[in-house]
Amino acid sequence: MKKWAIAGAAALLMLGSVTTAYAKENKEDYRAVFDAQYYYDHNADLQESIGMDPEALFNHFATVGAKEGRSGNAEFNLKAYIYNNPDLFVTFKKDLSEYCKHYAAMGKNEGRIALRQEEQGNIIGSWTTYYDETIPR
Numbered sequence: 736m737k738k739w740a741i742a743g744a745a746a747l748l749m750l751g752s753v754t755t756a757y758a759k760e761n762k763e764d765y766r767a768v769f770d771a772q773y774y775y776d777h778n779a780d781l782q783e784s785i786g787m788d789p790e791a792l793f794n795h796f797a798t799v800g801a802k803e804g805r806s807g808n809a810e811f812n813l814k815a816y817i818y819n820n821p822d823l824f825v826t827f828k829k830d831l832s833e834y835c836k837h838y839a840a841m842g843k844n845e846g847r848i849a850l851r852q853e854e855q856g857n858i859i860g861s862w863t864t865y866y867d868e869t870i871p872r
Contacts, residue, residue, distance in 0.1 A: 764832035765797040767839030769807035819848035
């Protein structure tokens, strides 16, 4: 019985480390799409709770704000970027920092859509097998 308990605990530890590695993010990659003044100006709730502390605002954006759908600057919204560029999911999956890094390194120059589009409304995501060549990517 003791052997099975040890084996089960070892399996859970291994599974946990695989899951952690899969979702590991580099917080610094969020800097490429962050402007402290913009973030401060567009988030009234943070003006009182954090104030104009650029590093504290960045920490909020990288750990909470981007996942909530807040924009770190006027050109980029993480949820909109993921929604409008489903081809990137194959590579980046749940590593949100990689989407930010990709936009700064390539996506912006490629003209990829990085902001919410009016016709999307409150849609968070969708899936289709139809490829529309008229949509700019």
